Amino acid sequence: MKIIFFPLFFLLFQFTVKAQVKPVKFDTKILYKFTYQNDSTSSASRRSVFTQLTIGEQESHFQTLSKFRSDSALALQEGRNMFVYTYGRIEPNNFLIVKRGDVIATYEPVNGIKLDWNNELSYYEEKKGDLQWEMHPDTAHIHDFVCQKATADWGGRKWTAWFTMDIPISDGPYKFCGLPGLVLSISDQDKFFKFDIAYISKVNSVSVTFDQLRPDLALQKTTKESFYKARKNLRNTMAEYALLTGARLSDASKVNIRAEMKTDNNHIERH
Structure with a gap:
């Protein structure tokens, strides 16, 4: 079920800036197979996806291959000016990681929804030197x-x-x-998360910019701590948020949603 979702949890964010990133040229593309397990108690939750690292002279971009293709397709069509939410498990791989200079910038929606159904995107920065x-x-x-x-x-x-x-x-x-x-x-x-190189090649490509993807996109600057706090709060109150937005849930549906969120317990970074 898709419902309009009012982004109450974005109150934690500090401020909004125009969603624009300058085009970047890339000369190297590397594919990695990413294997991950969302539920630490069940190997049945183990999944594999292909991810892509594109490297240029000034910066590199890392994202799943499916996200890259989705964003590239979105740049060719008119974006939807609405915020839609589907309650349930949060998509953990809808991120773009940009490394430039001594900074690692992570762009990711708190709710995990792709940009064609989302008009707000969060980002936070870390120092490369923090990785020892x-x-x-x-x-x-x-x-x-x-x-x-x-x-x-x-x-x-x-x-x-x-x-x-x-x-x-x-x-x-x-x-x-x-x-x-x-x-x-x-x-x-614990072998819950693993990246293995699959392919490397030379390319001549240019990145798709955020303003190309969605001219109306609001880019929310936050901190890593605030981002994970907001996402944890969303996971813990998923059924309540659905009710706030006008969804009609039976008692059984509420129980099922809460049970599903308990299995969403193993994330690549623990916060």
Whole structure:
């Protein structure tokens, strides 16, 4: 069921700026297979999607391949000037991570809804220097590349990365960067989340800008702490928000929604 949703939880955000990002040229594209488990108690929730890291001289962009295709298609059509919400599990992979200079900027809607049904997008910034790596002498071969091991604590999880100096790009999937070579594989200690390189190629492309996607898009600047607080609040009160927006829910529906949200308990960063 789709219902109009009034964004009460956006009261936590600090201010709104015009949604515009300058075009960026990319020369390298890397695909990673991303395997994740949303419910820590059930391996049946395990899923895999392909993600894309595009790298240019000034910055890199990371997102799922499906989001890239959806955004590219949206840039060719007129956006919908409305805010629609479907109550239930929050889509965890509708993000765009931009690394430029010493900053990692994450663009993501709190409710997880794609931009063709959403006119508000949040973003927060982190410092690349906050990601501290410990180098290890261990080596491994991945796709004929000699890789070295590095570990880091990030987002409440312990991560093990394998990077290669044969590809001198100090970048990798998700927010991971800062090593003296490209990250080819990385996983958390519990093996709930894992990125594995699948493909790398040279390209000549330009990014799709936010103002191209939705001229009416409101870009909300926030902090990482406020973003996760708002998302946690939404998960915990999903049925109540649905009722506030005029949805008619039976007692059984309320129970089912709350039960489903309890299974949405394992996120790539713990906050």
